[in-house]
Amino acid sequence: MSVLVFVEGFNGEIKKSSLEAATYGYQVAQQLGTTATAVAIGEVHEEALAKLGEQGISKVLYDADSRLNQFVADAYVKVIAKAAQQENAKVLVFSNSNIGAAVGSKLAVRLNGSLATNVTTLPKTDGGQFIVTRGVFSGKAFADVNLTSDLKIIAVKKNAFEANHNAGATATIEKLSAELSDADFAAAPKETVMQDSSGGVLLPEAEIVVSGGRGLKGPENWHLVEDLAKALGAATACSKPVSDLDWRPHHEHVGQTGITVSPNLYIAIGISGAIQHLAGVNSSKVIVVINKDPEAPFFKAADYGIVGDAFDVVPKLIEAAKALDK
Amino acid sequence: MKILVCISNVPDTTSKINFSGDNKSFDKNGVQFVINPWDEYALTRAIELKEAKGGNVTVLNVGEADAEPNIRKALAIGADDAIRVNANPKDAFFVAQQIAAIAKQNNYDMILMGKESIDYNGSQVHGMVGEMLGIPAIVPAFKLDMVDDSTARLEREIEGGKEVVEVKLPFVASAQQPMSEPRIPNMRGIMTARTKPLQVVEPVSAEVKADYVGYSKPEKKGGVKMIDAENAGELITLLRNEAKVL
Numbered sequence: 001m002s003v004l005v006f007v008e009g010f011n012g013e014i015k016k017s018s019l020e021a022a023t024y025g026y027q028v029a030q031q032l033g034t035t036a037t038a039v040a041i042g043e044v045h046e047e048a049l050a051k052l053g054e055q056g057i058s059k060v061l062y063d064a065d066s067r068l069n070q071f072v073a074d075a076y077v078k079v080i081a082k083a084a085q086q087e088n089a090k091v092l093v094f095s096n097s098n099i100g101a102a103v104g105s106k107l108a109v110r111l112n113g114s115l116a117t118n119v120t121t122l123p124k125t126d127g128g129q130f131i132v133t134r135g136v137f138s139g140k141a142f143a144d145v146n147l148t149s150d151l152k153i154i155a156v157k158k159n160a161f162e163a164n165h166n167a168g169a170t171a172t173i174e175k176l177s178a179e180l181s182d183a184d185f186a187a188a189p190k191e192t193v194m195q196d197s198s199g200g201v202l203l204p205e206a207e208i209v210v211s212g213g214r215g216l217k218g219p220e221n222w223h224l225v226e227d228l229a230k231a232l233g234a235a236t237a238c239s240k241p242v243s244d245l246d247w248r249p250h251h252e253h254v255g256q257t258g259i260t261v262s263p264n265l266y267i268a269i270g271i272s273g274a275i276q277h278l279a280g281v282n283s284s285k286v287i288v289v290i291n292k293d294p295e296a297p298f299f300k301a302a303d304y305g306i307v308g309d310a311f312d313v314v315p316k317l318i319e320a321a322k323a324l325d326k
Numbered sequence: 327m328k329i330l331v332c333i334s335n336v337p338d339t340t341s342k343i344n345f346s347g348d349n350k351s352f353d354k355n356g357v358q359f360v361i362n363p364w365d366e367y368a369l370t371r372a373i374e375l376k377e378a379k380g381g382n383v384t385v386l387n388v389g390e391a392d393a394e395p396n397i398r399k400a401l402a403i404g405a406d407d408a409i410r411v412n413a414n415p416k417d418a419f420f421v422a423q424q425i426a427a428i429a430k431q432n433n434y435d436m437i438l439m440g441k442e443s444i445d446y447n448g449s450q451v452h453g454m455v456g457e458m459l460g461i462p463a464i465v466p467a468f469k470l471d472m473v474d475d476s477t478a479r480l481e482r483e484i485e486g487g488k489e490v491v492e493v494k495l496p497f498v499a500s501a502q503q504p505m506s507e508p509r510i511p512n513m514r515g516i517m518t519a520r521t522k523p524l525q526v527v528e529p530v531s532a533e534v535k536a537d538y539v540g541y542s543k544p545e546k547k548g549g550v551k552m553i554d555a556e557n558a559g560e561l562i563t564l565l566r567n568e569a570k571v572l
C-alpha cells in the first residue's frame with residue numbers, strides 16, 4: 001500500500017503545482033503510515049526527479065518514452081494506472097490542472113476509484129471515513145466529501161498547500177515502461193504550441209497575478225500591467241471584456257468562463273469586479289483593487305484598495321516594487 | 327451528424343449560496359437556475375455544426391423535473407430534441423453512468439459538454455464518459471471543426487499552451503471559451519421549442535462514489551484597507567510587511 005503522486009513536467013523541471021501535490025501526497029502517506037511514490041512522464045531532467053525527495057517523495061517511477069513528451073491522455077492514463085497497480089496505491093494525488101482533470105477522471109473509471117477535484121484540505125480519516133474538503137460554487141462555498149471506494153483519487157487545488165523543502169533529500173529513480181501501443185496514441189496531438197507566458201510565469205501556477213480591465217483604455221497601455229508584473233515576478237491576466245475586445249488573448253482571461261486563479265496576491269487594475277470576474281479570483285489570498293470609481297463593487301471583495309487613475313497610480317507602484325530588495 | 331450535448335441546471339452566477347440549517351444540503355430557495363454557462367458553449371457549437379453540415383442535436387440532462395424550463399431553453403436555442411434522466415444527480419460518477427447508458431443506445435458522433443459545471447466545479451464527467459465508452463475525451467477544448475465527415479480537429483488547452491488534435495468520430499469533448507458565441511433564444515425558437523420532443527427516462531442503477539456530507543462558506547474578509555493614491559507606493563510596503571505576500 002502506498003500513496004502515488006502524478007507529477008507534471010514543464011521545461012524539464014517539475015511544475016510548482018506538482019511540488020505542492022507531492023507534499024500533499026507525502027503528508028497523506030504519513031497519516032496512513034506509508035510512503036509516497038511519484039510517477040513522472042516524458043521530458044523531465046533526472047536531477048529534477050531526484051529533488052522530489054525534498055517534498056518527501058522516496059521513489060520516482062519514470063517513463064521516459066519520447067512519445068510522451070507531449071500530453072496524450074490515454075497514454076498517460078495507461079502509465080499512471082500501471083504505476084498505481086505496481087505500487088498497490090490506495091491514494092492517487094494530482095494537481096488540479098487541465099492535465100490532472102483529463103487523466104484523473106479516466107483513471108477513476110479504469111481503476112474504480114473515488115475522485116475529488118479542487119481539494120483544499122488533507123483528508124480526515126476518523127471512523128474509517130476519508131473526507132476531504134473541496135471548493136464548490138465557483139469559490140463561494142466548500143463541500144466535505146467522503147470518498148467511499150478503496151482507491152481515493154485527489155486533485156489538489158493550486159496554491160492551497162505550500163511545497164515542503166527538505167533541502168538535500170533525494171528520491172531514488174526507477175524506470176517504468178507501460179508497453180504503450182499505437183492505439184494509446186490515437187488522439188495524440190498533431191501540434192503543441194506553447195504560449196508566450198509573461199516573464200516565464202504560467203498564469204494558473206502564479207503566486208502573484210497582475211490583471212487589467214477596460215480601465216486601461218486600450219492595448220497600447222498594457223505596458224503598465226506588464227511592467228508591474230515584471231517588477232513583482234508576476235503573471236499577467238485580464239478581464240473578459242478585455243479579451244472580448246481582443247486587447248489581450250483569451251488564455252489570459254480570468255473569471256467565470258475563463259481561467260480560475262488562486263494566487264497569494266491578485267492585483268486588479270481598472271476592473272470593476274463583476275460577479276463573473278470575482279468567481280475566477282475569489283480564492284486568492286490577498287486581493288488589491290485599483291479603480292477610479294470609488295463605488296466599484298470589487299472594493300467589497302478587496303483586502304487593499306486605491307481609488308485613483310491607473311495611469312497615475314501604477315507607475316508609483318512599479319517604482320516602489322523595483323525598490324524592493326528581492 | 328448526431329450530436330449529444332449534456333447540460334447541467336445550475337444556480338445563476340449572481341445567486342447567493344445557502345445551505346440547510348444543518349449544513350448537509352444546498353438550499354434551492356430563492357435561487358434562479360440557468361443552463362451551465364460552459365455547457366452553452368458546447369450547445370451553440372453543436373447547433374452551428376448542425377447548421378453547416380446537417381444532422382441532429384439532442385440535449386441531455388440528468389436531473390429532476392425542475393430542470394425542464396432550461397431544457398426547453400436549449401430546445402429554443404436550436405437543439406432538436408431532449409432527454410431528461412429523471413434522477414437527483416448525486417456525484418460525477420453517477421451522472422457519467424447515466425450519460426454513458428444513453429450514449430450506448432444511440433450512436434452519437436460526438437458528445438459535448440462544458441469543461442465543468444459552475445456549481446460543483448468537478449471537471450470529471452467528460453473524462454469518465456469517454457473512458458466508459460472507450461472513446462477519446464478531448465478536454466478542455468476551445469475550438470472544434472470538422473476536417474471531413476469522419477474526422478474532427480480540436481484545439482485544447484494545456485497549462486502554458488495548446489494542443490491541436492485530430493480525432494476520428496466518435497469522441498467526447500468538453501467546451502470552454504471561445505468555442506462559440508452563446509445565443510439568446512428568439513420568439514420563433516421559443517414557440518417551436520414547445521412542440522419538440524422531451525423524453526423522460528428513468529436512471530440506470532449506478533454507484534455513488536463521492537458522498538457529499540457537509541457544506542461550509544469561506545470566512546468573511548476583514549474589510550478593505552484603503553490607501554491614498556498620492557502615496558500609492560505605500561501599498562507595496564504593506565503587501566510585504568503586513569500581508570507578507572511579497
